Amino acid sequence: MKLSKRLMAIARMVQKHSNHGELADIGSDHGYLPVWLVLNGVISSAIACEIADGPIQALKKTIQLSHTEDKISVKKGDGLQPIIGSQLDMITICGMGGNLICQILDRDLSKLAVSTLVLAPNVNEGMVREWLMQHGWQIVDETAVEDMHHYYEIIVAKPGCMALNAKEIYMGPVLLKEKPDVIFKKWKWQTGILEDILKTLNESNEKHKMIHLQHQWLKEEL
Numbered sequence: 001m002k003l004s005k006r007l008m009a010i011a012r013m014v015q016k017h018s019n020h021g022e023l024a025d026i027g028s029d030h031g032y033l034p035v036w037l038v039l040n041g042v043i044s045s046a047i048a049c050e051i052a053d054g055p056i057q058a059l060k061k062t063i064q065l066s067h068t069e070d071k072i073s074v075k076k077g078d079g080l081q082p083i084i085g086s087q088l089d090m091i092t093i094c095g096m097g098g099n100l101i102c103q104i105l106d107r108d109l110s111k112l113a114v115s116t117l118v119l120a121p122n123v124n125e126g127m128v129r130e131w132l133m134q135h136g137w138q139i140v141d142e143t144a145v146e147d148m149h150h151y152y153e154i155i156v157a158k159p160g161c162m163a164l165n166a167k168e169i170y171m172g173p174v175l176l177k178e179k180p181d182v183i184f185k186k187w188k189w190q191t192g193i194l195e196d197i198l199k200t201l202n203e204s205n206e207k208h209k210m211i212h213l214q215h216q217w218l219k220e221e222l
């Protein structure tokens with residue numbers, strides 16, 4: 001099984017931080033991530049969770065074709081609901097917006113015992129970092145990947161305290177420190193987007209102030 005660049009980057013982060021226990025993949029869709037992780041011996045077992053019927057069918061097919069039925073169970077439900085009460089090593093929530101990831105965590109994460117979160121929002125990464133900070137989670141690792149002309153950030157968190165400033169929330173505390181090559185490309189691309197937005201906004205506008213500040217943070221790092 002060959003994963004996309006984005007899913008492979010997520011799988012590598014799971015591999016780096018896994019204790020070889022059970023993982024729950026929320027919004028698993030086709031199930032490529034948990035299947036790859038089981039087939040490659042990164043995790044002992046997985047619960048693949050999905051809310052929608054179409055993906056559940058695809059998920060069951062991937063598991064059947066890969067002969068991983070004994071190690072991966074499929075659960076239908078909203079967010080973390082299907083795994084409440086489970087003792088898990090890791091939870092992955094990937095390929096959704098940061099706001100949906102926060103809603104899912106907000107509703108039920110406190111009802112679970114889990115040692116590591118691997119989160120890969122498509123957008124609004126800052127919202128996820130802020131949620132983690134406000135709910136007793138510490139970011140221990142981050143990376144970024146470019147796949148099919150999109151940039152994705154991957155955030156790994158463990159229970160703990162952290163105090164991030166606004167720039168770290170926006171750009172990522174580990175990404176700011178480690179500065180992997182791809183993040184420069186993302187920041188450069190993002191700078192151009194913010195410049196286009198700024199041209200459309202009046203300087204007295206509150207949104208202009210925020211975007212101007214974000215643009216300044218990006219320029220400081222380029």
Ligand SMILES: C[S@@+](CC[C@H](N)C(=O)[O-])C[C@H]1O[C@@H](n2cnc3c(N)ncnc32)[C@H](O)[C@@H]1O
Nearest residue numbers: 026027028029050051052055077078079094095
């Ligand atoms: C874009 S796919 C991402 C699939 C995979 N995680 C990845 O990163 O490639 C998002 C999946 O999340 C599922 N999803 C959306 N909201 C959900 C929720 N509240 N609970 C569980 N799954 C959800 C969707 O049905 C869809 O299959």
